[in-house]
Amino acid sequence: TERTLVLVKPDAVERRLTGEVLRRVEAKGYRLVALELRTATADLLDEHYAEHRGKPFFSPLVEFMMSGPLVAAVVEGERVIEGFRSLAGATDPTVAAPGTVRGDLGRDWGTTVVQNLVHGSDSAESAAREIGLWFPGL
Numbered sequence: 001t002e003r004t005l006v007l008v009k010p011d012a013v014e015r016r017l018t019g020e021v022l023r024r025v026e027a028k029g030y031r032l033v034a035l036e037l038r039t040a041t042a043d044l045l046d047e048h049y050a051e052h053r054g055k056p057f058f059s060p061l062v063e064f065m066m067s068g069p070l071v072a073a074v075v076e077g078e079r080v081i082e083g084f085r086s087l088a089g090a091t092d093p094t095v096a097a098p099g100t101v102r103g104d105l106g107r108d109w110g111t112t113v114v115q116n117l118v119h120g121s122d123s124a125e126s127a128a129r130e131i132g133l134w135f136p137g138l
């Protein structure tokens, strides 16, 4: 079995979509193994988004991710990394497929950073790294 890090981003929490996102995760058959509402620090986000350091949207991205509380979760199941990314949909919510979280619930709000409701680890290596960052006890 496999684990992934899921973030319900501050835009989703602000819009009261936390339950809807977690409902979809559980309805697909995955299990929550850790779950926490928290406000991320700049240091944590700098590590989390290390691959984007130096990009023009990096600092707006970190600001956005600190703009309010987010929900961090570790989700478990067979092929959950792929499975959650499939649930989440494409990065750009304007064109994300209907049926996905981003396609059903997201859109362009005219902001510098794409506000796309959720994050999910993109590989086994990222998942291990991100889970270690957000839930060092696990």
Ligand code: ATP
Residues within 6 Å of the ligand: 057, 061, 090, 091, 112, 113, 114, 115, 116, 118, 119, 120, 121, 122
């Ligand atoms: P995530 O990692 O959040 O699940 P992703 O893998 O589809 O989504 P990444 O390429 O890792 O996206 O980018 C991280 C986040 O940075 C995106 O989810 C989005 O919020 C923002 N972002 C990515 N590319 C851009 C861009 N070109 N302009 C503005 N914001 C962006």
